Structures are given as C-alpha cells and as structure tokens.
Amino acid sequence: MKKDLIHSLTQNFEAHANHTEGGIEFWLARDLQHLLGYSKWDNFLNVVSKAKTACEVSGHAVPDHFADVGKMVDLGSGSQREVDDIMLTRYACYLVAQNGDPRKQEIAFAQTYFALQTRRAELIEQRLLQAERVQARRKLSETEKELSGVIYQQTGGNQDFATIHSKGDHALFGRNTQDMKQRWQVPASRPWPTSRPP
16 A cells, blocks of 8 residues: 555544544544445445444443434535434444455555554553653652661661561561562662562
C-alpha cells in the first residue's frame, strides 16, 4: 500500500471519529460503511452483526459499544427523512474491521490501523506505569533516608534502623531483610530496598 494512500486513509479515519458524546469518541456506522469499502448498507449490517456477536462473546455489553440511533438525510426533493444508524465506539470499529472482508483494501488498512492504535495505547500505558514506579521508588528512598535520620538522632546509631527495617520487611513480606536480599540475589553490602529489582 502506497504511503500517500495510507496517510489519506488514516486522515479519513480520524476525521470521521470527531464525534463525541459524554467524552467518548465514536464513529457513525454509515460513515464507516463507506470508509471500509461497503456500498450496500445491508451487506455492511452483516459485518456489524458479526462484530456484535464478537463483542458479546468477549464479555462486553453490546449496547455500550453499538448504540442504535436515527440520522436525518437529505433527499433529492429538498426534504429529509430519518434513516437508521449506529454509534460505534473505537472498540466496536475494531471489531467491525476484524469481521470485514479482508480482501478489501480498506478492511486490510482498518485492521492494521486499529492494531497499531491499540499497540500505541499499550506503550503509553506501560510508560506511565514505569514513571509511576520510578516516582514511588524515589519517594520510598527519600522517606527511608528521612526515617533513618530521625532514628539516628533519637538512638545515636544506624543499627536500630536496620532492626526496625528488617522487622518491617518481616511484617509486610513474611521474611526479614536478609532473606529478602538472598531471594533477590542482592549483595549483603548493598542497601535494601533501594536496590530492589523492578
């Protein structure tokens, strides 16, 4: 698939997802029908039906992702009439793409598009979790330094802190500090838990 075609298809997908309701982005099925290369609504409804089944089987509530709505369309005479449409969440669009005819270039693109979008979201979530973990470890280290300083001021020695720390490890993990170091293969000379593996 040519790069400019991929860019054009991506822009079309994003442009048709600009509908939002209650903070949730959605596509309209009649728009998606054309984006996925289906000229007949009835043929496209067969694909949507399979996608609904996949949604239900995967344990998701179908109405949360496939909401029936009406849509006014212009007629040639200048009047309007209401036609059935469906509001589709991103997940619903993904399921529709997965259940479409893979011989269609538009379906092949959509399957790749949603797979990449899902992977990007996973990577972002992973990075946020890593940042939170680093921040929590930094906070723990600072708290332990502060606690160690207070204990040293009150008792005049670091051995009391080590004893308190070991008892805390035993209360939380059922093992003392030395056992924890051995389990994680941390050298005895290295402080714990700032050296704890991720």
